[in-house]
Amino acid sequence: MAKQRLSVVVTRRLPEVVEARLAELFDVKLRESDTAMTRQELQQAVKECDVLVPTITDQIDNALISQASGRLKLIANYGAGVDHIDTETARQQGIMVSNTPGVVTEDTADMTMALLLAMTRRMPEGIAKMQNSEWEGWSPTALLGGRISGRRLGILGMGRIGQAVARRANAFGMQVHYHNRRRLRGETEEELKATYWESLDQMVARMDVISINCPHTPSTFHLMNARRLKLLKPDAVIVNTSRGEVIDENALTRMLRAGEIKGAALDVYERGAEINPRLRELDNVVLLPHMGSATVEGRIEMGEKVIINIKTFDDGHRPPDQVVPSML
Template sequence: MPGKSLTVVVTRRLPEVVETRMKELFNVELREDDTPLGVDQLADAMQRADVLVSTITDQIDAKLLGRAGERLKLIANYGAGVDNIDVATARQRGIHVSNTPGVVTEDTADMVMALILAVTRRMSEGLRLAQSDEWAGWSPTAMLGGRLRGRRLGILGMGRIGQAVAKRAAAFGVQVHYHNRRRLRPEVEEALDATYWESLDQMVARVDILSVNCPHTPSTFHLINARRLKLMKPDAVIVNTSRGEVIDENALTRMLRAGEIAGAGLDVFERGHAINPRLKELPNAILLPHMGSATLEGRVEMGEKVIVNIKTFADGHRPPDLVVPAML
């Protein structure tokens, strides 16, 4: 199946260099604007596409897959996470799903450390004060945050990103602890100087900083629920750059308001861009618009992986980043 005979439909705007390369290789339909497609628009795209290049804003469930055309054989997701796609149903319908793993690791780990620093040193509050007319100058007791060195960091999810966070945290003198579905190999654990906790409850109760780096799956939905949030120290902070659904956002908001958790740095939210209005009002919450992987280099690398997956599939081979239900 030569690439030019494939109809590739892209659901969002991609970096110009990626779109240019796609036009060279495939018969591609690109977007002129950058708004998410509606359900009917997605269904229409899936009717006429051999390959759909989706993003995390495209919710492709079993019902929508039932409206796909016979031509659709590959959903090449532009992103590492595939919780927006019903992979099992896609496979049952003979539709392969690929993703772009590993690309966002360094960029997201950088953002985790940025948020940890920003929350513990109260940078958001300081920024608002400096830009207001209320700042009266330096004071020995003003804007006191906390020192990172010596603190305990608990990493929930010790995959690529979690391990990259652990390496960065060590440079700040932070003690690394982690909880994972599977314990790391002894040599990896030793190299990271990381302490494994089989019990998430016990780890959450003992760390000063909790970083959420696990994917969203049925088993991780509200993994950090009200009960576990109450186990955290009152002076602890929580950072989430993974998926908003992992944390019970309403419970977190209540505890931040009550001072039962010192602060939060969130790049993702339970309901996408519909952030809890009460959360927005909190001075001890730093909120970012899903910027964790937002570097030009990372976005171009993601596009290159999508192209390789499509090209390999067009050549009659297994895409290198094929996703199967057993991986989830």
């Protein structure tokens, strides 16, 4: 007798090749429109499937998980971050959670450097002049930015992405510094030419550029709060390609408006797509719509990891990328 196929619900549109493979392997319900599920749709989904494949736009909280039927056994997240999933409640309900670590490392590090360069070399202003037909020719004093070679880069969070940023920064001639929950091994520090700071306050006060590359957890929420932001040098730049909640966005906006920080380049925001309108108005910011992992290759690899996690679970084994609350 043939084994019954797992019932899988996918909450967002995924690359076609990923959806096709999911349909080959499982009894899958795919999303027809590229919009986030409503709360009611999520509630229905957790009641009818064996495996839920959510993304960062879905809040899989205590109340939602508590409504799941005994059928739901795996939440196979499409993405590395799981701060939108109540992993502890899932564990208590006997539901495994998996994610897709490592896939977005190089793409996000590339975007970090792109934002750093865009901010320090005033690229958005140059693009705007060209698009608005305002450029009247080269001038020795027009749109003068800053050279990044020799500048101090302070990396907040030295995991996979932070280390990838450090390698790129070294190639640009920057001085690499970092703060992390745990200090790296000596040979890794030597390879990355990275200087460790036990005190985050002391590090941020001395850097020319701060790059946020740590996850959002209860301990990192508003890690860059108003008090710590005030420690930054007036000519410092802050770049965030990690999670918006790590920075107090209102405090950052106030300081940027007052000229107390030179600039910010952001790909993520504290309240998702609800960006502070005062932040949008500023000339000393570069804002992107969460594009850090947006490469065709990365999104397909992410889907492949989801499929491996589900298939391994279906075969009676623990998903290779299972998330355990104590890991966070």
